[in-house]
Amino acid sequence: MSNEYVKRxxxxxxxxxxxICNKPSTTVLFNGDNNNGGGADWFYVCDIHLxxxxxxxxPVYSKEYENEVIHLxxxxxxxTSTAAIKNGNWDGWVTKLFAKGTKSSTKTDNIEADSAIDxxxxxxxxxxxxxxxxxxxxxxxxxxxxxxxxxxxxxxxxKTYQLSDxxxxxxxxxxxxxxKLAARRKQLQESYxxxxxxELLSKFAFPSVPKTS
Numbered sequence: 580m581s582n583e584y585v586k587r588x589x590x591x592x593x594x595x596x597x598x599i600c601n602k603p604s605t606t607v608l609f610n611g612d613n614n615n616g617g618g619a620d621w622f623y624v625c626d627i628h629l630x631x632x633x634x635x636x637x638p639v640y641s642k643e644y645e646n647e648v649i650h651l652x653x654x655x656x657x658x659t660s661t662a663a664i665k666n667g668n669w670d671g672w673v674t675k676l677f678a679k680g681t682k683s684s685t686k687t688d689n690i691e692a693d694s695a696i697d698x699x700x701x702x703x704x705x706x707x708x709x710x711x712x713x714x715x716x717x718x719x720x721x722x723x724x725x726x727x728x729x730x731x732x733x734x735x736x737x738k739t740y741q742l743s744d745x746x747x748x749x750x751x752x753x754x755x756x757x758x759k760l761a762a763r764r765k766q767l768q769e770s771y772x773x774x775x776x777x778e779l780l781s782k783f784a785f786p787s788v789p790k791t792s
Contacts, residue, residue, distance in 0.1 A: 580620060580754060582747045583639065584608040586629070586738040598622045599635070608740060618757070620750055635746060639739040647730050654723045661716050
């Protein structure tokens with residue numbers, strides 16, 4: 580059984596106690612992995628126990644979520660650097676540009692600055708991008724907010740979880756016990772079914788009806 584559980588909702592008529600706090604809950608963590616033929620595993624749990632509870636479960640997010648998080652970090656770095664430039668920290672930025680060299684001493688200062696920007700972008704493999712500095716801070720902030728909203732939505736709609744090692748091992752042990760009991764019941768049933776009725780009659784003496792005089 581793999582350590583991957585999916586959150587599901589059941590009807591109110593099927594409500595049962597939470598595994599953690601015993602309060603009634605309609606949320607079920609379901610594991611349908613039946614590779615070993617031992618049947619599915621599930622248990623009821625309150626939604627609040629699925630939030631920031633690494634000792635119980637951790638969410639398993641999609642690739643889309645991971646990409647959005649990376650994009651958010653990149654936007655944060657751009658916003659930080661752009662804000663620093665707009666606040667007057669131009670010296671280090673200009674020095675870096677002109678360290679690449681200028682093409683001609685007869686050109687104006689503006690042309691020299693543009694050439695230095697192009698050289699820097701060529702080194703990074705991004706020629707033609709971000710040639711205007713500082714970038715539009717409001718546009719970056721708007722994109723950051725939109726990305727954050729998408730991340731929040733993906734978090735809210737996540738339905739896949741992994742149990743902590745302790746809980747997962749307890750579920751495995753419980754499943755093994757259930758499989759043993761099921762095998763035992765099956766063995767007893769087969770033993771009873773295969774018994775010859777005549778053999779049963781010879782082993783047991785059934786009481787007879789008393790004779791009346």
